[in-house]
Amino acid sequence: MDRIEKVQNCLKTWEVDLLIVDNPTDLFYLIGKELSLGRLVIAQSNAILYVDGRYYEACKESLEIGVEELAEAAIEGERIGFDANFTTFANYEKLTKLKGELVPLSNPLLTIREVKEPGEIEFLRAAAALGSKGYDFVVSLLSEGVTEEELAIELELFWRKAGGERVAFAPHVAFGENSAYPHHHAGKRPLKQGDLVLIDIGVVLNHYNSDMTRVVFFGEPDPELQKIFHIVHQAQLKALEICKPGTLIADLDQAARSHIASKGYGEFFLHSLGHGVGLDIHEAPGIRKNGEGILKEGMVITIEPGIYLSGTGGVRLEDTVVVTSNGFENLTNRPI
């Protein structure tokens, strides 16, 4: 089983004899099963899945690895790795009863999951295409008096009928001044002439997430909002210009951030430039000012600069891209 081997190949680097995997998303990545509770213990030469009565029969029948009843006592190793970013303090205290030294690792699977396999990129491309279709659908519904919430619900129904599993997150549809809140929830606000409309949406298809943000003007826009729209767009292009293997993640963020700062809006770019997308809507790598590491071929990330003017409105433009051998492919694949 290929992905479990990827973990086994990291055990030495992590300086552990085995890794305990409890995170359901990691479990799905490794064994292809959705378990609300389960524990996979990966050692150099084998892997055993521990599940309770709800899953035992189904897993035993279909998996090629060992399947046992959930029983922590069976775990033995000199150095036992666990995910410090998933394991709660209460579960950590239970682990302390194991023989062996506990080694906290920070999201160990994410360092593997952040580089996508071709099959995963195919799923992400399909999710992004369905995401873009949903965006076009929302735009087609814009009319005076329609509320943010109505658009959000119609979009959910559209995606579900088109085969989407669920929304990646509650659709952010924000009209006018509401767009100044980066995480506004769609509400009862009706659409008025002259409103800016911010649409930040994502859908899950085949377990993989899409994520995109667009801004459209409904009627004649406020001149300052038009101005920041162009600044944000240019900032995104600045980042995309250097989006390729080897680029420092901090430099990618800086490319967009310094452009916005140079236009005098630095303090209004309230968040990081982007994040990895995959089985989770937010995963590694984080594209932050102080982000570590470099872009690698196969990483799938969002690039989403924004400027938010309290009381007036905000602009964020977000594409999901995959880093290719010599640049990037824009999965969102839709004009600004």
Next chain:
Amino acid sequence: MDRIEKVQNCLKTWEVDLLIVDNPTDLFYLIGKELSLGRLVIAQSNAILYVDGRYYEACKESLEIGVEELAEAAIEGERIGFDANFTTFANYEKLTKLKGELVPLSNPLLTIREVKEPGEIEFLRAAAALGSKGYDFVVSLLSEGVTEEELAIELELFWRKAGGERVAFAPHVAFGENSAYPHHHAGKRPLKQGDLVLIDIGVVLNHYNSDMTRVVFFGEPDPELQKIFHIVHQAQLKALEICKPGTLIADLDQAARSHIASKGYGEFFLHSLGHGVGLDIHEAPGIRKNGEGILKEGMVITIEPGIYLSGTGGVRLEDTVVVTSNGFENLTNRPI
């Protein structure tokens, strides 16, 4: 602010000067805001919410408690309580840098949240009513050849159009032998004459969850499945008979479990009897064999015994009930 006072009233019992609340559901319960990230620090005489740039303006405008930029350094107390069941080991390590002794508490808010206020029961009643409507809708669609997955999708669309926010969990619709897996996911299996149909579904309305399970026979059922249907139904009635304030939670589980055991199917009841329902689909109290504590007026719990026969099929019957002053009200409110 009433709910924060409820927490303040517990600080002494927990032997802490202040409580750190990071869990987004607890934050919603306490301040009525959906935050993906935030930290509420509750002391005897005040409460301060720490949020990042995404939420600062919106919270500052609308909340009556103190709102500050997320900055852990400001937290000071001699004994600092934190939720050991939510705080990751990595975040715990950050907390160790605070002055003061860290006191791990196990889901402290759940002991407050498990007893619902009248307004919450109203929301749970409305969610359960929408849940039951969804069940009737699914039953109306049963016809030879329809797949589990088709029913699951139709149900989601039905609920969303009717005002439901989202499904509480992916609808479990299981035909025939698939029903023997307590957590089967709806798949491509078409419905055949003589199939048992297990429907375990829930919807979220006004942030509160519904949860119910029913079994219907499509055509002439297998005689053993008919038999276990009656055993499970009787087991549920045995539990409901003693469902009132003061009953030991372990006794409630035992009432159903011992009936099933007395009929020779004890080993096929693979899970606990039920769980609390509220803002989370699974919350306190857990209704388990070794569950601690007693039922209290205002608790909202599921009662869901089941018997699962591998290769043949399974029966689970689940109602959500609220414990009243002298018994219970069945929120699911729908005949078996």
